[in-house]
Amino acid sequence: MDTMDFIIGKYNYWIYIVLMMIGFYAMIAKNNFAKKIVGMNIFQTAIILFFISTASKTGGATIPIIKSEHLAAGAQAITAPQYLNPLPHVLMLTAIVVMVSTFGVALAVLMMLYRKYRTLEEDEIMAILKMEKD
C-alpha cells in the first residue's frame, strides 16, 4: 500500500499545481487583458490554498482558538498537537490583502486602457500603437 499512502499524502499538492498552471497558462497565453487578470487571481488563490494546507494536522487537532476547558485548566494544558498551525493562516491573511490590492489597481488600469483604446484585446492595442507610430 506504499503507492496508495504516497497518493493520499501528496494529492492536495497536485490539485494546487493544476490550479496554478491553469492561472499561469491564462496569464501568458490569453489575448484579452481581463482574462489575464483573472488568471493572475487563480494563480494567487492556488498559492493561498497551498499555504493553508500546510497548516493541517491529523490526529484530532482543531481550529486555532483555545478551548474554554483548556483555558480553565491553565496554560500547561495547552500543547501544540491539539490545535492547527496558526501561522499559515495569519500570513495568508496578509497575502489576501496584497491580492485584493493588485486586483483593484489592475482593474483600474484596465478601465483607463479601455477609455483610451476602446478595446481590451492585446493585439488590437498593439496594432493601434503601431499605427500611431507610423
Added chain:
Amino acid sequence: MKIIAFFATFITGFLLIYATVDMPDWGDPNSPPNAHVSPRYIEKVILETATPNIVTAVLADYRGYDTFGESVVIFTAGIICLMLLRRTSDD
C-alpha cells in the same frame, strides 16, 4: 504562440509535481512548518497575550507592525485607484 505557452506551462507543472515528492505528507503533525516555530505560539499565547484566538493574537499582538503595513498597502491601492479613475476634462 499558444503551443509554446502550453509547453512552458506543461514543463513548469511537471517540475512542480516532481518537487512534491520531497514535500511532507498532508496533515503530518511533525512536518517542518508544524514542528518548528508554531508550537511556541500555541503554548505561550495565553500567557503572553491573554487572547484565545491564536490567529488574532499573532496578527494584532506579535505582528502588529506588519498589520499596520497591510493597511498602508490597502490605503495606497485605494488612492491609486482614485487617481487612475478620476475623470479629467480632456476625456
